Amino acid sequence: MMSKALPSLAFIIVITVLFFSCKKNDLITSHDASVYFSTDSLKFDTVFTSVGSVTHSFKIFNNNDGRLKLDRVKLMGGSTSAYRTNINGAATDELQDVEIDAKDSIYVFVTVTIDPNAAQIPFIVSDSILVEYNGNNKYVQLEAFGKNARFLRAETLSQNTTFDNSLPYVILDGLRVDTGVSLTILPGTELYFHANSPLIVDGTLDAEGTVSNRVLFTGDRLDEYYRDLPGSWPGIFFRGSSEGNHLQFCNIINAYQGIVASGASSSSLPKVRIDQCEIRNIYDAGIYLLATSADISNTLVANCGSNVLIKQGGVYSFTHCTFASYSTFNMFRTEPVVSVYNYNDGDGIRMTGDLNATFTNCIICFMETVVSN
Incomplete structure (x- = not known):
């Protein structure tokens, strides 16, 4: 009798594993899906007296039970920005269709290059990074010291x-x-x-x-x-x-x-x-x-x-x-x-x-x- 129960138990275990595996692989399309950032702003507090650069990073977390696709991650200042981004391993100011597995995350590295003696540089150099997904727009603010002060x-x-x-x-x-x-x-x-x-x-x-x-x-x-x-x-x-x-x-x-x-x-x-x-x-x-x-x-x-x-x-x-x-x-x-x-x-x-x-x-x-x- 025990030998007959074992195949049934194994079948239930396999089905359960497959069920949860499929659920984790499902792509979440709900507007209510949650995305979290490790920080809502990056502040580059280095004071430059000559041309220099510094890099910070933040993580984008998918805390949902299924995969989530980011429609795009974009540096709003684009190619004219003092900032440069590396998004999930890609050195670009915009990356589209970025998928994050359930309970997983990706890195975004941000580098700013400052010439404090440039004629038009402001005291505070600002920009932002847009994260767009399922009809939601979220931003991480960027702030760096510019002119020497x-x-x-x-x-x-x-x-x-x-x-x-x-x-x-x-x-x-x-x-x-x-x-x-x-x-x-x-x-x-x-x-x-x-x-x-x-x-x-x-x-x-x-x-x-x-x-x-x-x-x-x-x-x-x-x-x-x-x-x-x-x-x-x-x-x-x-x-x-x-x-x-x-x-x-x-x-x-x-x-x-x-x-x-x-x-x-x-x-x-x-x-x-x-x-x-x-x-x-x-x-x-x-x-x-x-x-x-x-x-x-x-x-x-x-x-x-x-x-x-x-x-x-x-x-x-x-x-x-x-x-x-x-x-x-x-x-x-x-x-x-x-x-x-x-x-x-x-x-x-x-x-x-x-x-x-x-x-x-x-x-x-x-x-x-x-x-x-």
Whole structure:
């Protein structure tokens, strides 16, 4: 009887093995098929001082129970990109009909070649790799340092620091000055901020340029379209614990908000002093002051959504300043040039504060446009 059962058992085992083998060999065509990357971005953080290259890689995983065909894997910049790709062993910028077995993966190697002294090279060299399958499009972002500079990523300064003008600074993912810490910026220093990279000051900022060597704060996109584009970086924010800030002979350009200061100063000095500065091409408020104090003189605030916005009171002095606003192809003013309020409506609650604001020998000029009241 045992001898009769053995062939039957063997038959069941063979059928089971064949069933699962066939299932693993089936090609999955469902839109819901899952593809995973070992990373969603490759960041090449090598700073080049001469022509050089570096290679990183990532894996594409097929975690499904059947084979999956990638319709194409493509370097979006193609042959003009600074990047080169090797996709599953093929040195090409596009590979089609790439099959990955169930529970398997393939490698994509990415090499970037940088000439930091090339005339047109940006600070950040970006591209992406498209992975297209079953009607889905997924991307891996590529980011490399281009022009020779000091690159700071998500940096918090926890001790007194000085920035000099020997190389530009490129800020990625924000720069914060900690409470009780001073950042001193010397004349002629240039700071370039990546998108979504604010300068947050909880301590003290002392940026003092000269007539011939101004300090520059602007976005890191230098190509022609972005050169005068408002909103390319968030701006400079002086928060509650910040005090004793001084900006002189500084240019603040192309931010979403130029300077934002909030909270009373803990000393007899204003929270921020601004002299001989230029704030222009700002998408929202050039200077936004909320229940704080500021002394601003000999400063130009030009082409902003709202040049000066004061809310919830505070103590302010503006002397020999010019507030000019003219609509351009990329800036359309919809708010008053200067707005001064002793209240702030936030989250349905009106907050008020004592207001003392003086404007001495200041010029306000603008082109007629649509202004919301």
